[in-house]
Amino acid sequence: MRGLENKVAIVSGGATLIGAAVARAFVAAGARVLVADIDDAGGQALAAELGPALRFQHTDLAVEAEVEACVAAAQAAFGRIDFVVNVAAVYADQGPATTRDEWTRSFAVNVIGPARLVQLACPHMAPGSAVVNFGSTSAGVAQAGRWAYPATKAAVLQLTRSQALDLAAAGIRANAVSPGWTWSGVLDQISGGDRARVEAVARPFHMLGRIGDPTEVAEAVLFLCSDHARFITGANLAVDGGYAALGPEQGLTPILELLS
Template identity: 35%
Template structure:
């Protein structure tokens, strides 16, 4: 099915690895011109640049630390120079750590919130002049908001905040035709998952597959499918929602 996305402009934060990379590549294959960003130089950056060049289109992979407000402002200025507008904004960049709540340092709480919540807020705020009728803003959330996960209270709090932010912005900017939604993920197989020792990987696969209705873990391109739908006119009456891409996990 042609979703009629060719020629549209997108910004996907944190798009060189994992779920973000899957989204960037799916959009590029659909004909969307994509700007994405990364925090640190790595082989993932150069390999993504190579893949995007092979696909074709006007794509840009830029460095920006989204925990730093001035770098967010500079990133959006660069997007404005490149594309003049944004049809799709995907807040994917995020940070996570696993720490017992009683031992959680304030510095770590602040770091996770700075990237996952304040970073997303500032990206949206700076992007507002580039958004217009028909634009779609998607924040990548987590099923952890409903389930709760030990050692990740700070991370889970940030993903819950994205739900509230998106619902409020959906109401505020609905009259302008700008939509805001959250895609809440279950357990997705990414590079970090495959980098685990084999015994841990096997244990996680068995444990979390058993919790899902589909009996398996998710793939980045399956998350990308939901993003493509939310980017298209097929979802033009969908806003203020949290859409689970989780295999029916419980």
């Protein structure tokens, strides 16, 4: 994609399955990446895999000093910042039983930390730069037993719109991607690594009949950062196999059943 070569991206949550796919895609496109994550082993393994084009910086988005150090490390290592991609998130959600500490941690990592990362990076970003935040299909629908995570993702989508407006004068675009069910560390963990089982459960929720792959989300992120998206800002790109457009009737035909 045009406009990515020799650019620099900060990818928060870059040691996760989806974040690592984003980091690899940037490097493959000729960009350099600073991965910000709390997973030291995962981040260091990714740095060893991708070589000097990628640096790892331990960063907890809930800790202001670590967010500041992340931006400083990217500037020191590469001399510029062109893209901020906020993948990092926590799933501290027990629905109606979610504790105050879980609410606080959820907003600190999922909303406040990403917002601060953008705020601190912006003075180093030139016109033509871009922000990509991660929303979720969870932001727009009711889901049983989930209160905190969807609320934070709805906040991220509104934050993205506000960032797009205020950063436009500086020539910086801000957009979001909202994945549907995508093979990730969370699904890997709760399914015991059984992707086929996850596919079977999720199939009815997606028009395309399957879950997403991390590389498919990564390609959408790179598009929004590229010159191909230079007139796109304030948008939320659904990378969800049709999840958000599929209503409660899913692929059923209740009207036909009434007529039969």
